[in-house]
Amino acid sequence: MARDPVLTFTDRGIYCPAGDFFVDPWRPVDRALITHGHADHARPDHRRYMATPAAAPVMRFRLGDIAIDTLPYGETRRIGGADVSFHPAGHVPGSAQIRIEVAGEVWVVSGDYKIEPDGLCEPFEPVRCHAFITECTFGLPVFSWAPQAQVMAEIDGWWRACAAEGNTAVIGAYALGKAQRILANVDTSIGPILTHGAIENTNEVLRAQGIALPDTIRVTPEMDPKDHPGALVIATPSALGTPWMRRFGPVSTGFASGWMRLRGVRRRRAADRGFVLSDHVDWDGVNSAIAETGAERVFVTHGYTSIFRRWLEDQGYDARIVETEFTGESLDDPDPQQETAQ
């Protein structure tokens, strides 16, 4: 008799029959293993959650009083007939790939991940497996990222020029992950750094769990931006171009995202500067990550799935598409949880 697969794909999300749990489910379930705290992966209303200790504080902050069990990277927990462990995904602080072993067969759910260490979160570690469920948000050969140091130098150069011309540099970035990555890597000697409320809330949670971030000043109705000349303002993407920005006087706007690699998208976004900076893997990254798992079966989620699957088949993999409700790196859709957290 054929064995059940380690994971199956249901309309509630990725399910493990042997352990009776879901990974990043999008409808309420009894037990949910969560790769990371972004809204499309960590949803409300599950009965029990499991995540890494570093991912838990943000989840609690955003989802409220949830029952959450933590499992440090590399430790194994038995759930029903499955052995489960979390491994760094390099996406945002606390983000994990989830390894699930049932009767000697190993499957790994990547969640969102990137390869290059970013100086903020635990660097990505490849995990050997038989089947790999990978994101492919940027799974096209046109997406390749320059080294982080180069992008940060571009951001620094832009900030410096803005400061010299008396403009405020306002950069749009996700409240969890991208904002702190910029914060942790820009040249803080250029000037003060102001943060949008939603971002500062996340900063506070991360600082409280021991992650070192440079000093920031929260933008509030009472503060006067004129007291902080030459500042870099880190804003949520949805705050760019809204009346919230008026207080800063003359501004130059920037936007940090993998999508900025495409000139057309950059122009539609109508920011003055686009910085190609993503917390997802690029083309070379996703291909090397898959190769390093040693997996023969690959399931692809969010992104250019049908093209990427064909490419993997060409390379000799048994590749399939998994329909999910993960949104990948979205340019415009604000993370609704973050936006209400002002």
Add this chain to the structure above:
Amino acid sequence: MKRFADLFAQLDQTTRITPKVAALAAYFQDAPEDDRLWTIALLSGRRPKRTVTTTLLRTWAAERAGIPLWLFEESYPIVGDLAETIALVLPPATRGSDRSLTDWIGVIRGLSALDEDARKTAILSAWNSLGPLERFLFNKLITGGFRMGVSQKLMTRALSQATGIDEAELAHRLMGDWTPETTSFDALVLTHDPAADLSKPYPFYLAYQLDDPPEDHGSPGDWHAEWKWDGIRGQLVIRGGQHFVWSRGEELMTDRFPELAAARDFLPDGTVIDGEILAWGDGAPLPFNALQKRIGRKTVPKSLLRDAPVIVKAYDLLEWQGEDIRARPFADRRALLDRLVGALPPEAPVRLSPLIAFDCWDALAATRATSRDKGAEGVMLKHRASPYLSGRKKGDWWKWKVDPLTIDAVMIYAQQGHGRRANLFTDFTFAVHDGDALVPFTKAYSGLTDAEFRKITAWVKKNTLERYGPVRAVKPEHVFEIAFEGIQESPRHKSGVALRFPRMSRWRHDKPVEEANTLEDLRAMLAAYGQGGKVGVDAVTPQETD
């Protein structure tokens, strides 16, 4: 090329006009003269002749990137631009280069003398010595379609700032049949002799749509009205025993419309007429697709000359007896035009576009409502005293188009957009009810706001029923109002109709699917509006015609 790439980056990095013009003006002061000339050429739609086919470029790029050609081809529509796709897939360059823009254009032009292997070597070597942005620009120079986010108007303004020459004068100098090979920066821009170029048209005067009631613009007695024909706006230039036909897009179209050569038999040298090129038969415009067939052909077969003959409907007179009369009042120019064209015999390919008599605005509104029957898309209002200005200006001229036709339809298929909209669903197919079935009848791409496109994109992702390659069948759940300019019978389409310029004018959140229109409604519209002889095919590139 670095200086040019810097300029491009500066223009690309801001959406504000002032810094764009300043960057360009600085470039016109400090770039090498040949590069300035080429930049003017590129920004006014001129480019070097294509010396490598895009098929070869794609093949070489895929090969160099180490990816199969199909993967390159799948990536291209997502990026939306061939030059950019090539630049993005290639591995980083290993060398640098200090060659100027003009030098690189020389390399591209030199390719035509080489065999295929040598061309490939030259291209690969160029790709390997250019930075990412320079490489994109190099590819753009080969493939054409240069867009730098700067209109010709802004370019002219920058050049005016850099040289101190009046903007309108410069606009005129930059028109005509020149290329960087046939002139120099000095001859074209600085020491310009207008008599040197017989073919040169005048910059077109373009009108804005009238949005407020005409009463707000004063007394009817101050205004002339005429039909706004739906053809190709153009200028007919007759000088030195020759004639030249220019489109509004500054394309020389003389050879496409050989029947207009007969104008020389009826009009004297030193005449420039602004008018509308129309396919014409039996005293009315032929359906627009008749003209479309003509636009597509560089040489015209006899059968087409017979089936879709063109004429110029004359709106205005810009040059009379060799004199530029654009500064004179419209009423005076129009009177001269009348004398010149009004009495021509029917075999002349130039006809007067008649003025519409009206004594009050209500009367004009009533006439305008009959535009579709006339084969016109509305009326033009021109102030009696208006000079012929250059470019799109408010105040003296207005176009007053008829309202579009509309129908409420159900979205049934969705497809991802390209370029600017690569990560959004923007291309949709719409259907009307036919009994229990939904019959697709049109596609539409435009009309929604970015926010609406984002919303529908999120919805499509969650409500896909089936995929056919890039096309997704979605739940028939949303109703949109589709606006269009015309409708005509089309046996090629399942629905039997084709629309002209369809777009989404409104997302009808308020309408359940059951209340969308029916095929019967569509056929009724065909019966009511389809005979006007004005409509054409869908899926043609909208030809801006004012």
